[in-house]
Amino acid sequence: MAIKVLHSVPDFPPVENAQPDGLLALGGQLSSDWLLKAYRQGIFPWFNEGDPVLWWSPNPRMVLFPDKLKVSKSMGQLLARDAFRVTMNQGFSEVIAACAEVPRQGQPGTWITHDMRGAYIRLNQLGHAHSVEVWNAQNELAGGLYGVAIGKVFFGESMFTRESNASKFGFIRLVQWLRKLGFELIDCQMETTHLASLGAESIAREHFVTLLQRWTAVPSLPAKSWKMG
Structure with a gap:
């Protein structure tokens, strides 16, 4: 399944759509609203300097x-x-x-x-x-x-x-x-x-x-x- 690209709205896909390594989506923002919504859904950001924001939900946890x-x-x-x-x-x-x-x-x-x-x-x-x-x-x-x-x-x-x-x-x-x-x-x-x-x-x-x-x-x-x- 293709990785979803996020823009101005934190509409994260269902976590079961994540890749085998846990990568779920890319893009979006690191605002407080985005982060809190992500955590509540079992998602967290993890990326290197210069990369787009990458959102993860590994399985198992x-x-x-x-x-x-x-x-x-x-x-x-x-x-x-x-x-x-x-x-x-x-x-x-x-x-x-x-x-x-x-x-x-x-x-x-x-x-x-x-x-x-x-x-x-x-x-x-x-x-x-x-x-x-x-x-x-x-x-x-x-x-x-x-x-x-x-x-x-x-x-x-x-x-x-x-x-x-x-x-x-x-x-x-x-x-x-x-x-x-x-x-x-x-x-x-x-x-x-x-x-x-x-x-x-x-x-x-x-x-x-x-x-x-x-x-x-x-x-x-x-x-x-x-x-x-």
């Missing part, structure tokens, strides 16, 4: 149900002694910039383009996107992550680490915090062994979309409630 979080013995020890300090929304721009700039094996560039940064910073200003900052004993940013929250679903976007276990520490603290507040699902997008080690699992896209319809329809947590540390 990797997710983490907060109650299924796995914490290794070594991580449990780090958490018990508060090896890092964790905050929320204290440095969103710094976190997304670090996610874009930290080199990754096999990736010569970054998919977090200038336009993507701006789009998610706007979402943060509107109270939809949130960052988690992980600070070391010297009060230096050692790791972090960011994502989008709608209803009882947190859509993870990217994470970075500058010190061993820093991003994992922040992710676990986030999941524990979300669990206390009744969040039902964390979208991890693509399958990775790293996330699987923390309890994430792959589910069918059809099931994922059904869960989104249920859990994004409830009121979202007020932006002022996103506080930790």
